[in-house]
Amino acid sequence: MSNGRPRTGISKRIRQLKRYRTIASAFARNGLGYIFHDMGLHDKFTLFRHDEQKRIEAKSIGERIRLILEELGPTFVKLGQIASTRPDLIPPGILTELERLQDHVPPFSYREACLIIEEELREAIGSLFLAFEEQPMAAASIGQVHRAVLKDGTVVAVKVQRPGIQAQIETDLDILTDVARVAESRLEWAAAYRLGSMVEELAKALRTELDYTVEARNAERFSSLSKTMAVVRIPAVWRDYSSRRVLTTTYIEGIKLSDKEQLLQASIDLHLLAERFATIIFHQVLIDGFFHGDPHPGNVLAQRDGSLVMLDFGMVGRLTPGAKNHFAAFVIALRNQSTKGVIRAISNMGVVPDDVNRDELYVDVDALRDKYYDVPFNQIHMGEAIQDLFAVALRHRIRIPAELTLLGKTLLTMEGVVLSLDPTFSVFNVAEPFGRKLFLEQVNPAQKLKNWMEDVPDYVDHVDLLQEIPVAAKELVSSMRHGRLKLEVAVPEIDSLMRRMDRISNRLSFSIVLLALSIVMVGLIISAALNHSQTLFWGIPIIEIGFVIALLMFLWLIYAILRSGRF
Numbered sequence: 001m002s003n004g005r006p007r008t009g010i011s012k013r014i015r016q017l018k019r020y021r022t023i024a025s026a027f028a029r030n031g032l033g034y035i036f037h038d039m040g041l042h043d044k045f046t047l048f049r050h051d052e053q054k055r056i057e058a059k060s061i062g063e064r065i066r067l068i069l070e071e072l073g074p075t076f077v078k079l080g081q082i083a084s085t086r087p088d089l090i091p092p093g094i095l096t097e098l099e100r101l102q103d104h105v106p107p108f109s110y111r112e113a114c115l116i117i118e119e120e121l122r123e124a125i126g127s128l129f130l131a132f133e134e135q136p137m138a139a140a141s142i143g144q145v146h147r148a149v150l151k152d153g154t155v156v157a158v159k160v161q162r163p164g165i166q167a168q169i170e171t172d173l174d175i176l177t178d179v180a181r182v183a184e185s186r187l188e189w190a191a192a193y194r195l196g197s198m199v200e201e202l203a204k205a206l207r208t209e210l211d212y213t214v215e216a217r218n219a220e221r222f223s224s225l226s227k228t229m230a231v232v233r234i235p236a237v238w239r240d241y242s243s244r245r246v247l248t249t250t251y252i253e254g255i256k257l258s259d260k261e262q263l264l265q266a267s268i269d270l271h272l273l274a275e276r277f278a279t280i281i282f283h284q285v286l287i288d289g290f291f292h293g294d295p296h297p298g299n300v301l302a303q304r305d306g307s308l309v310m311l312d313f314g315m316v317g318r319l320t321p322g323a324k325n326h327f328a329a330f331v332i333a334l335r336n337q338s339t340k341g342v343i344r345a346i347s348n349m350g351v352v353p354d355d356v357n358r359d360e361l362y363v364d365v366d367a368l369r370d371k372y373y374d375v376p377f378n379q380i381h382m383g384e385a386i387q388d389l390f391a392v393a394l395r396h397r398i399r400i401p402a403e404l405t406l407l408g409k410t411l412l413t414m415e416g417v418v419l420s421l422d423p424t425f426s427v428f429n430v431a432e433p434f435g436r437k438l439f440l441e442q443v444n445p446a447q448k449l450k451n452w453m454e455d456v457p458d459y460v461d462h463v464d465l466l467q468e469i470p471v472a473a474k475e476l477v478s479s480m481r482h483g484r485l486k487l488e489v490a491v492p493e494i495d496s497l498m499r500r501m502d503r504i505s506n507r508l509s510f511s512i513v514l515l516a517l518s519i520v521m522v523g524l525i526i527s528a529a530l531n532h533s534q535t536l537f538w539g540i541p542i543i544e545i546g547f548v549i550a551l552l553m554f555l556w557l558i559y560a561i562l563r564s565g566r567f
Contacts, residue, residue: 019171026071031064062097069101074141074165075172075206077101082205082315083198084409092391105162107139113146113160120243128241132158141165142209147251154250156238159212161245166210173203201402209314212247218313219249225288231276233309254301254309257417266304273302274421278430280308281414285407286328286434289319293406295413297420317406323349327404342369349404353397364392382411382427 059067069076083090084098113136114125125132129148136144143161150156180199184191208214216237223234233252241248255262257277263270277300284291292299293315301309319327329345342365368388386408393400415427 016171016175019175023072023175026068029071031059060093060097062094065094066097066101069098072172073168074105074162075169077105077141078169078206078209079176079202082202091394092387105139105141107136107144108162110134112163113144116160116163117158117246120246121241143245148248150238150241156241156248157235157251158241159247159249161210161212169206169210173199173206177203205315205402211244212242213244215312215314216242216247218316221290222284222292222310222313222316225284225290229280229283231307232280233303233307235309235311252301252303252309254303256297257300257302257421258297260420263302263421266302268302268304268306270421271425272306273308274418274425275430276306276308277421278414278418278425278427280310281410282427282431282434285317285319285410286324286431286437289321289324291317291319291407291410293317293410295410295417297417300417315406317403317410319403319407323401323404327407338369347398349400356396356398361392361396364395368392382415382431386411 066080069080080098080101084095084101090098114132117128118125121128128151130151130153131149133147136146137157138145141162142165143159146158146160148156148158176199177196180195184196216239219234219237223236226232226234235249235252238248238250255266255268257263257273260270263273277295281291281295292310292313294312295310299310299312301311303309326345326348329341329348343361371388390400390405390408392398411427418425418427
């Protein structure tokens with residue numbers, strides 16, 4: 001292994017086989033070994049039944065899955081955390097357990113951290129930093145964070161990727177891809193949930209988190225977009241001290257939003273803090289279209305002046321203008337009690353299967369509408385409404401795009417944090433001005449003109465095409481005058497029809513020639529018989545030669561017809 005990349009060849013295959021057994025045993029110990037048995041893999045892993053525990057049935061399926069993921073380590077824990085953002089794919093019971101996943105990963109050694117930094121940045125640790133704390137501030141499944149001081153005295157936070165984690169993750173993803181493929185071919189529920197596509201989507205998100213240069217770009221973009229908001233701070237990225245496996249940012253102190261006691265001791269207004277946090281998230285979602293994908297309390301710090309610091313940009317969401325409008329349309333239709341409007345918004349947001357039962361879909365949407373009928377804004381939980389939407393989508397196999405499900409997860413997390421700070425706070429009061437602004441933008445003539453101007457290059461292409469029309473028309477008329485115009489007509493099944501016509505004409509020709517030959521030969525033979533003499537013309541036997549010529553023509557005709565394959 002080098003640079004965190006997995007080895008190939010026999011050693012990789014042996015590592016995969018060992019990991020297969022570890023995964024299979026974990027499933028068996030938690031009462032889910034039957035899944036591998038149903039896929040026909042029980043002969044390959046004979047330890048299943050020895051590891052089964054009979055009393056495991058007391059635990060729910062969701063709890064068993066969570067225990068398996070925690071037992072199997074960083075890859076599976078991270079995949080579970082990413083999967084918890086997809087309520088349109090994961091049933092509620094399992095989703096609740098996935099949200100409880102914790103990283104029980106001990107920190108790796110200071111020496112290993114130094115080796116990785118020196119390998120990535122190509123300098124000795126002493127040349128890079130004035131000071132570097134040996135004990136990490138935090139450790140997670142993919143990496144850990146150390147506090148350090150640059151040569152100019154700037155205090156920074158250095159995130160270092162866990163050694164060997166990329167090779168381990170790639171091995172696990174290869175195994176999961178294989179298992180998903182087999183499961184889809186043999187298990188009906190796996191095919192229904194499109195397990196292969198699900199694994200592929202989660203794997204893509206996980207591989208993105210492994211590349212710290214992506215997180216660096218995300219942080220820089222957030223910093224640029226947040227310049228108009230004085231209440232939010234984004235740590236600066238130090239590019240010269242960052243790479244794919246090392247990320248260095250300015251260290252900013254603050255109080256975690258989950259530490260309510262410390263916030264009160266710092267005399268910070270919790271209601272104002274909740275309002276600012278909600279405003280930041282809605283601004284990112286509905287104005288910037290670029291939002292933090294995991295704003296849990298550990299990733300958001302409060303400062304004594306009431307400003308907020310956002311950390312960890314490995315998971316971000318992006319919304320196109322169309323996606324923002326579809327989301328706004330859903331909220332508006334829900335508040336207007338419009339069943340058709342809600343279904344239209346759901347259809348626009350996701351991919352509705354062709355065989356969806358429209359009647360049942362209308363019943364579920366009616367129930368969703370009635371749930372929020374005549375309910376004041378301050379009594380509606382936006383996160384709950386979004387979860388209800390995704391539950392309907394899951395029930396009817398409507399595939400919601402990943403960016404919208406991540407949006408739902410973000411709003412749900414944000415609302416949970418806000419309510420923990422101030423239980424009386426309503427996020428709809430913050431969302432309403434943003435929604436109104438978004439609606440006004442849609443009907444604003446100036447915005448329509450701006451959108452039209454953005455499409456001008458396309459129109460210019462069409463104008464160039466229009467300019468070519470007179471020249472093309474002149475050439476067309478000239479071709480018609482000189483008889484050079486070729487007309488091609490395409491008729492469905494015309495080839496098959498022409499083949500049948502060829503067969504009929506060939507058979508008719510054969511019959512006519514054969515009849516003519518018969519008449520001539522019969523006439524000559526009768527004439528010779530009546531005269532009791534040999535029929536000669538200039539001393540040449542006409543009947544014999546004519547017969548030979550006719551026979552040759554007949555054989556040639558048969559050969560030509562058979563060769564064409566259309567007899």
